[in-house]
Every structure is written in C-alpha cells, then in structure tokens.
Amino acid sequence: MNPNDLRYTKSHEWISADGTAGVTDHAQHEITDVVFVELPKVGRVCKSAEACCVVESVKAAFDIYTPVSGEIISINTDLSGNPGLVNQSPYEAGWLYKMKISDDSEREKLMTYEQYQEFLKSN
Amino acid sequence: MKQTPFHSFHRDARAKMVDFGGWDMPVQFQGVMAEHLAVREKAGLFDISHMGQVLVKGPAAGAFLQKILTNDLSRLMPGQGQYTLMCQENGCVVDDLYLYCLGKEHYFLIVNASRTAIDLEWMRKRKTGDLDIIPQPQAAGLALQGPDAANILKKIFPALEELKKNQITEFSSMWVSRTGYTGEDGFELFSSADNLLALYPDLLEEGKLFGLQPCGLGARDTLRLEMGYRLYGNDLDEQHTALESGLGWVVKFDKTDFIGKNSLLQEKETGPSRRIIAFRLKARGVPRHGYAIFFNGETIGEVTSGTFSPSLQQGIGLGYVQNALFPKDRQEESGLCIRIHDRDIPAEAVKLPFYRRQ
Structure with missing residues (x-):
C-alpha cells in the first residue's frame, strides 16, 4: 500500500479504498514489539470506531478501532505466526483485516496522508 | 522530573x-x-x-x-x-x-x-x-x-x-x-x-x-x-x-x-494466608499487573507482574493467591486461569526461575 493513497484516523489506523486496514507506522512505534494480535472474526459487522482488534506488545495491550462501518471479510492469518510483521511492515505484510465498507463517504471524511502528517506534528 | x-x-x-x-x-x-x-x-x-x-x-x-x-x-x-x-x-x-x-x-x-x-x-x-x-x-x-x-x-x-x-x-x-x-x-x-x-x-x-x-x-x-x-x-x-x-x-x-x-x-x-505463585500461560495472551487469577472458576488472587517472555515466547507472571482457595498441594491440578480481556486463559503454576540458561 502506498501511504499516500490511504485514509487515517486520529487513533492511528489506516484504511485503503478496497477496505484493507491496519495501524500506522507511528502507531507501531508507540506500541513497540508486537507479540500477539487478536483479530476480529470474519463476518463480524462493525460500526466505525469500534474496538475490533487487540494488539499486544511487551509493554501493553492496545485496542484497535475500525476506521469506518462495515463487515469484516478477511483477516491477516500470517500475524498469528509472525505478529512482528505489524512492526516491520505496517502498511504491507502487517495489515490486520479487510472490510466491506458500508458507506464510502465515511472513508472520504477521514484524514488524508498530508492531513495525518499535520495531525502527528500538532500532537 | x-x-x-x-x-x-x-x-x-x-x-x-x-x-x-x-x-x-x-x-x-x-x-x-x-x-x-x-x-x-x-x-x-x-x-x-x-x-x-x-x-x-x-x-x-x-x-x-x-x-x-x-x-x-x-x-x-x-x-x-x-x-x-x-x-x-x-x-x-x-x-x-x-x-x-x-x-x-x-x-x-x-x-x-x-x-x-x-x-x-x-x-x-x-x-x-x-x-x-x-x-x-x-x-x-x-x-x-x-x-x-x-x-x-x-x-x-x-x-x-x-x-x-x-x-x-x-x-x-x-x-x-x-x-x-x-x-x-x-x-x-x-x-x-x-x-x-x-x-x-x-x-x-x-x-x-x-x-x-x-x-x-x-x-x-x-x-x-x-x-x-x-x-x-x-x-x-x-x-x-x-x-x-x-x-x-x-x-x-x-x-x-x-x-x-x-x-x-x-x-x-x-502458615501465611497468601503466597506468591509463578505461572506461565498455556495459550496465547499476555498477563499484566492487576489481572484476576482464577482456580476452578473462583477468584483466588491477582497478578502483580506479568509480561510476554522474550526468551520463552509465552506469557509469564507472578501473583498473590489465597492459600485456602489454592492449596500448595493442589497446585499441579488444571483449572488455573488468568482473565485477559474477558477471556480465561489457562495457566500452570511453575517453579522459579522461568528461564534457565542452557
């Protein structure tokens, strides 16, 4: 995924136009070494900003929220054997799940890459 | 600071x-x-x-x-x-x-x-x-x-x-x-x-x-x-x-x-009424300070230190338990659990240290 093409939440998740979602590079730095990822069940219908995953690092457990409403249609099963992918490749191999987006206008309202960079600077 | x-x-x-x-x-x-x-x-x-x-x-x-x-x-x-x-x-x-x-x-x-x-x-x-x-x-x-x-x-x-x-x-x-x-x-x-x-x-x-x-x-x-x-x-x-x-x-x-x-x-x-136990998780999860410890469905204590062990690649921890609810001679039995995000993850009591140099 090219980070320029993604949309971002204030809670540091990203989502692509096809509904693939994960955490940002900033988030993985904050989370530190990921040791487990608890992914949602395929078929789960989520509202936006719903806690749907837990990413555990040595340091703490972090809730990960859905950027938009939709149905979980697939999950990244590679993470069960290699949770460190979230740190190594947050925008590619470390994606978390893919959702069928209910209403694309919700995604359009999220921050662009440039807006997210500004947001990081201002915090 | x-x-x-x-x-x-x-x-x-x-x-x-x-x-x-x-x-x-x-x-x-x-x-x-x-x-x-x-x-x-x-x-x-x-x-x-x-x-x-x-x-x-x-x-x-x-x-x-x-x-x-x-x-x-x-x-x-x-x-x-x-x-x-x-x-x-x-x-x-x-x-x-x-x-x-x-x-x-x-x-x-x-x-x-x-x-x-x-x-x-x-x-x-x-x-x-x-x-x-x-x-x-x-x-x-x-x-x-x-x-x-x-x-x-x-x-x-x-x-x-x-x-x-x-x-x-x-x-x-x-x-x-x-x-x-x-x-x-x-x-x-x-x-x-x-x-x-x-x-x-x-x-x-x-x-x-x-x-x-x-x-x-x-x-x-x-x-x-x-x-x-x-x-x-x-x-x-x-x-x-x-x-x-x-x-x-x-x-x-x-x-x-x-x-x-x-x-x-x-x-x-x-005999003390409580004791510290060392445990390791038998399934995925990371125990953390404050999580409840259960034995056969009953709360018996609380985790005081927990982490994911980098050497053993599993969750480990220490916690205090009530001796009456978890007697030492029953420590080997299954039924010990740590509640992690509303789920009970099976654990077993172990001897310290968790890690020994090979």
Missing part, C-alpha cells in the same frame, strides 16, 4: 523515556525484545543511577543493620554482598535491597529508587549507637550484564575479571560488584557521575565488537521477571509480608533480634 547523569546520552541515542518513580528514565533504545536478547546472548548496559545508594558507617553500623534487615550480615566478609529485606514490625516489606560489607564498620546499601526517601526516614528514626547514615544522591550507577560482560569490562579493567559473584571491590574510585538484576553474569558500577560519565562511552565502544546494547527499563523488567526476581511496588509492598512474598530464604530467624522477627515467626508457625 529527576534526571540521571546519563540523561543527555539517552536523549542523543533517541531512547524512549518514561517517568519511573519520579525519574525520567529510558524505557527502551532499540526495542525491548532486541535489548532483552542482547543481554541473554551478548551484553547490555543499563543506567541504574536512579537506584538509591546509601553508606552506613561507624562502630555500631553492623549491629544497627543486623537489627533492621532480615538477612544475616554476620555471614558477610568485607567485600561481599547479600540480598536482604527491610521489614516492618508486622513483617511487611519496607524495601528489598542489596547490602555490601565494605569493611568492618562500613556498609553500602543499594535500595529501590521509589523507596529511597522512605528507607532513609525509616533508618534515621531507628538509628541507635555510633553510626552515620550517608545517602549519595549525586552518585551514578551502571549495570553491565550478559555472558560477554566480563569480556568487555576486562578490555578496560583487566583486574576486574577476577571478581567473584556477589563480591564488591573498590577500583579506580568506583565500587564494582559482580551482581545484577537479569540472571546473567555481570557487574554493577557505583561511583561519582563524573567517573561513570567518562566510562560510559568507553564501555559502549569496547562493547560494540561483542554486540553490547544500551538497555532500558523495559528489558530490565522482562529480564528480572524471567528470573522471578520481585519488583518493589509490584510484587512487594507494605501490604504483603516477607513470607507471603516467598522471600523466607532471606529471613534468618536464628540470628539476633530484628524488626519483624516476632510477627514473621508467628506467621511461619501458623
């Missing part, structure tokens, strides 16, 4: 900093996992300047410390150290510390950062006889830990290789002991900030060839927990006695009177 003399080094190394008992300390440099494994396989260098350093000197120093500490310091020769506890009259733990005998009337205490002020007040109030309690708030400390620690240190100070486990020696205006909080071979260096500031870059430079990494409190915590070493404020506090904490091995009832002796002796006879 208080800063150690190495603060600017940590900044320059782009360490992630945290507030630890009022000290702005590095929690990680490269990452907890990498630092942990460096200490287990090669070497790591820790800033331990936040630890309290206290000298106790004078003709009555030995008798005074024998009275306020639970271990028996009459067994210490000058140049030797021991792990020990300071207890209240009721047997609860004021602090756990390392005591070094520097000479017949000269002792050196290394106490927890968060307890330094409390310990000093505790000692001053109970001070009797001809002695001085001298805190060293400006002093610095470094811990060089790992299987290659001796190889690195001998490049700079060849003589120190000879130092034996638990021994301490004065060398080049430093106190150097062969001790640590990681379960690996290693050294702790205590001296003035100037001395250790000059040494720090040299250690990092000499250590490069060996894979030495600067390490933060994150790795210090996972390393100590893999050994089952208690952390004051988590596993030890003023609500739990030395015996409940499983530290009866440093309570010497056969020595002369000491603070807490009567209560602890009584508790030893009746």
